[in-house]
Amino acid sequence: MLDGMDRAVREFPDNEALRTPRSVMTYRELGARTDAFADRLGRTTRPDEWVALLGTRGAAAIVALVGALKARRPFVFVDERDSDASNAAKTGLLGVRLLARGTGDDGHVDLTGLPDRWRATPGATRQEPDGTADDRPPPRQLPFPDSEIGYAIHTSGSTGTPKCVLVRAAPLAPVIRDHVTRLSVGPGSRTLQFARLTFDGCLTEILWTLTAGACLVVVDEERLAPGPVLQDTLERFGITHLKTTPFALTVTEPTDAMRLEHVVNGGGPCRPATVRTWSKAASFHNAYGLTETTVCNLLSDALDPDDCRDAVPLGEPVGDCAYVLRDVDTGATGSGVRRGELVVTGASVAAGYLTERGVEPLRGPEGTGGHATGDVVELRDGRLCYVERLDRQVKVRGYRLDPGEIETAVCRHPDVREAVVVPEAHTDGDAAATDTLVGYYQGTADPRTLRRHLDGLLDPYKIPSVLERVDVFPSTPNGKIDRDALRARRHARAPEDAPDRPDDQVLRLVRTLTGVKDARLDDNFFELGGDSASAVVLVTGMKKLGWTDAGVRDVLRADTLRDLADRLRERSV
Known part of the structure; x- marks a missing residue:
């Protein structure tokens, strides 16, 4: 990998290596600056000493x-942008005393002491052998040879407490090499540096570019906002290679003014509609990987939309890794397992988690020697496809469900771009009472049509009771769909003035419960998505409107909503 960067400097010294909105750096200049900083860092630090790099976008x-x-x-x-407490925890655990930071666009890097606010014990000093005082923390003794560990990345914490992952340097090289080959990266390529530098996805973007003599485009965070802003950035800078999130790909549209050659989906499940949309503009790839397994483990060749109507394959291994599937129920890992937890094996598996107690090695199921990812996948026609995270499995009304499996079925409809299925309570009184499934989706499909589509794909108990169309999904800071915000937004809607007529009152309750905004009096409540749980909620709503003797039996016996409204009207006379 380092040889690749040095070769790029030798072979393409005058080519653009790094471009920002305000400056350009050639490979000759990049080589000189990185060599100078490496020399200074080598003279200033011990071989096993950690250094913090300020993750501000720029040269x-x-x-x-x-x-x-x-x-x-x-x-x-x-x-x-992270809290002082978070940064202090990171640097304190690793024994960091120096911070590399730069200002301006010339690529100059200052090596300074760590700010007090990021020290675990501000102002603490210790005595060096020569009697001088040194405020750096004691060196962290790790059970690895010098230079074996390349970097530490902290997990996002989306599935629990963030963990400090120690990643070896050597496995990164074959991962980068395979990306360069499969994505045809070369001197004429221009990669947009999209991922935040605290996320390990940035490493592939940066290194596949700089080892191939291509140009890395680094812009301010504001220029990366998914939608029209990202659209303009891709056009303005002539980007040919882009790796980004499913959310960004869903809300951004390709245009004729773009020069894209290769687009990679990473960081979440890819939908058939995304393949259809972006494969018209470039070769489109799907990727999969974890912080604990050196960034990326699977990368597809260019995908054919016609082959991705039912599911989008994760791809083939990259780098020095392999995988096995572990049956979730039996723990078996043999060749006969077609669906189970993905276990990554090989040298790409990280060295372990660093804790206050020391290094905890990563362990897969017995006999695998790998890392159990927590992701359920299945083999379909010899191709590995994502199903769901183990910790997202839910139990609703007695059934154990994989929301990801249902999302995939929703997204098989040609007029659906993205979908999120979450368990919710029918009312906001008890957040723990997840008595229904709500399917949020982005697209032009009508809820009725979508329900009929699901009738042919899923068992009845897997079909969401509520199918609700949204214009734009809310997102988290790392570019993933914010499921909690979806739930909160649905329950926080301001109530409308209660209609006077029984017909309108019933329709309003049913539309709220099923998500079918055009529910009509001739519709059957259960054909719209109603079930036993929502029937109880419907009756509760009717009682609040004054029909105190309304019961579930009324809902069950009514062939249509008109029948139900007529019964209420008769009782109100």
């Missing part, structure tokens, strides 16, 4: 990253 952060790799010093990115 300096890229120079610092490459320089740390050249100096063979382990590094961790910190971000000023």
Whole structure:
């Protein structure tokens, strides 16, 4: 990998290596700056000493990253947008005393002491052997040879407490090499650096570019907002290679003014509609990987939309890794397992989690020697497809369900772009009472049509009771769909004035419960998605409107909503 960067400097010295909105750096200039920083870092630090790199977008952060790799010093990115407590926890655990940071667009990197606010014990000092005082923390003794660990990345914490993952340097090289080959990266390519530097996805973007003599485009965060803003950035900078999230790909449309050649979906499940949309503009790929398994483990060749109507394959292995499937119920890992938890094996598996107690090695199921990912996948026609995370499995009305399986079925409809299925309570009184499934989706499909579509694909108990169309999904800071915000937004809607007529009152209750905004009096409540649980809620709503003797039996016996309204009207006379 380092050889690739040095070769790019030798063979393409005058080519653009790094472009920002305000500056351009050639490979000759990049080589000089990274060599100078690597030399300084090597003279200033011990071989096993960690250095923090400030994750502010710009030329300096890229120079610092490459320089740390050249100096063979382990590094961790910190971000000023994160809390001081979070950054102090990161640097304190690793024993960091120095921070690499730069200002401006010239790529100059300063190596300074860690700010007090990011120290676990501000102001603490200790005595060096020569009697001088040093405020750095004691060196963290790790059970690895010098230069074996390349960097630390902290997990997002979306499935629990963030963990500090120690990643070896050597397995990164074959991962990058395979990306360069499969994505045809070369001197004429221009990659948009999209991922935040505290997320390990940035490493593939940066390194597949700089080892191939291509140009890395680094813009301010504001220029990466999914939608029209990202559209403009892709056009303005002539981006040919883009790796981004499913959310960004769903809300951004390709245009004729773009120069895209390869687009990669990463960080979440890919939908058939996304393949259809973006494969018209470029070769479209799906990717899969984890922080614990060196960024990326699976990368597809260019996908054919016609082959992705039912599900989008995750791809074939990249780098030095393999995988096995572990049956969730039996624990079996033999060749006969077609659906189960994905276990990544091979050298790409990280060295372990670093805790206050020391290093905890990653362990897969007995006999695998790998990392159990927590992701359920299945083989379909010899291709590996994503199903769901184990910790997202839910139990609704006595049935154990995989929301991801249902989302995939929803997205098989040609007029659905994205879908999220979440368990919810029919009312906001008890958040723990998840008595129904709500399917939120983006697209032009009508809820009625979509329900008929699901009738042919899923068992009845798997079909969401509520199918609700949304214009744009809310997102988290790392570009994933915010499921909690979806739930909160649905329950926080301001109530409309209660209609006077029984017909309208019944329709309003049913539309709220099923998500079918055009529910009509001639509709059957259960054909709209109603079930036993929502029937109880419907009756409760009718009682609040004054029909105190309304019961579930009324709902069950009514062939249509008109019949139900007529009964209420008769009782109100």
